[in-house]
Amino acid sequence: MASVTIDRLQIRPLHPVLGAEVRGVDMRKPMDADTFKAVHDAWMQYLVLVFPEQRITDEEHVAFTRHFGEPEIFHQDIIKSRRVPEIFRVSNVDDDGILMPPDHPTVKQVSLAQFWHTDSSYRKIPCMGALLHGVETSKTGGETQFTNMYAVYDALPDSLKQQIAGRRARHDFGYLHKLAKLRPLTPEEEARMPPVWHPMVRKHPVTGRTSLYISPIYNDEIEGMEPEAAKKLVAQLAEIAEESRFVYRHRWSPDDVVMWDNRCTMHQVTPHDPRERRVMHRTTIVGTGPVLAA
């Protein structure tokens, strides 16, 4: 696919329906208003942007994120960086640099990213997007796949569109713990992050476009449906969302930064050899408001 230059940015589409590589941005420096607008326009158009060769510190990562909004701070100590709290560590290596075994609770929780999801959908106001920095990238797997939920919604058969029209799904952080067979949440943890309900068909606050909104690792119920039927419906929708015509698969190089829009995509990571270190640092951008029904 041909590359185009817009406002000093070189943009190269990576897949027919989402994803573009962007060169011409140095994340170590503040962006001027024209560059910000060009990056933001590209983000809205391509949903997932890949910025290669960004040798950033965590502090620079957080500062770049602030161009787009407030960084979200993870509500548990697990996974959050001890040094820079805005950094969410998607890693099998702990804060002291020690490789953790696959049955370590942190690794088990991180491994849930192998299922399709959209980040922090269990919040009343889910995040807008995220930026993931490849610090130590995998050679045995650990590829991140993204799906375009606008295109998925458009492609749904009418019968499925009718089933989800006007319906809300429940998103429960505690459901992830059941799936991962982690310890159940304490009553205090549950009270801090109670389940929330979001429309299954949403309208993007910037583009105005309609997309499907599910997050299978958190969705345990759908309004007006028996729990078993709800889980079946979520699985059926997820199966369509993972068709390759909607999916860009990112193979990481060290110091890639990948930025995605959590309002119109889902993602998952492929497994990798647990003996191999994988260290990925994520910032997350707080959303601007509740999920809008389409």
Ligand code: OGA
């Ligand atoms: C995430 C996530 C996938 C990955 O950071 O939100 O799901 O590739 N990570 O590590």
Ligand code: MN
């Ligand atoms: Mn994620």
